[in-house]
Amino acid sequence: MSKDHAARLARGETIEFRAARTGMTFVLLICVGFAIIGLCLLGGGDGLLRMLGVALAVFFGLVGIPVTVWRLLRPALEMSVSAERGVLVDGGPGWIDWSQIERVDREVLAARPTIVLRLTPQAQERWDDARRDAGEVVEQAPGGPGAVVPQTIGAAPDDVYRALAAGFTAWRDA
Known part of the structure; x- marks a missing residue:
């Protein structure tokens, strides 16, 4: 350009x-971290902990990561x-x-x-x-x-x- x-x-x-993409990079790291925590809770807990793991994995893994990657590729x-x-x-x-x-x-x-x-x-x-x-x-x-x-x-x-x-x-x- x-x-x-x-x-x-x-x-x-x-x-x-x-x-700037800097802020979205940090958001992506946070989403990945919480998605991993959610997956760990899915495998090692029962009842309320497993439900929390599902919520973390779905919200941060299936929603947060794709949205953040999109914002990194196409900033506002x-x-x-x-x-x-x-x-x-x-x-x-x-x-x-x-x-x-x-x-x-x-x-x-x-x-x-x-x-x-x-x-x-x-x-x-x-x-x-x-x-x-x-x-x-x-x-x-x-x-x-x-x-x-x-x-x-x-x-x-x-x-x-x-x-x-x-x-x-x-x-x-x-």
Whole structure:
């Protein structure tokens, strides 16, 4: 995949950023461990212990392992950047048009570098409403109102920033 985000956006491509796989690797290890415990309980216990073994083996072995492997093979889409449509952030109200973004900032959140989209007041209200509808507590982004780009993206914050800056610059210069 090309790192020249401006060129990719100029060709009309949509740049997708997916979730990091690190967390799913740990979940897979936990599922395998509990599935093994469940199988051990099936062979060595009776009554309640055997029922617990069946529950562990079924839940973690037959459900947890395949779902986790699927999430490792196909991580969740966290954000998309398109020159024509704007930015789509997971959990947001849908595509945020470039005209609704005032600027793209770099901030520090919980000692980690992150990217914040500074939105127009109307877009910020739509963003906050979508978060509330999802059951999340709406907190102000660092440095003032804005939409925080998820920190669970598998790409480096500099790559994400360059893609957003390239899209914003292309829209502004058009």
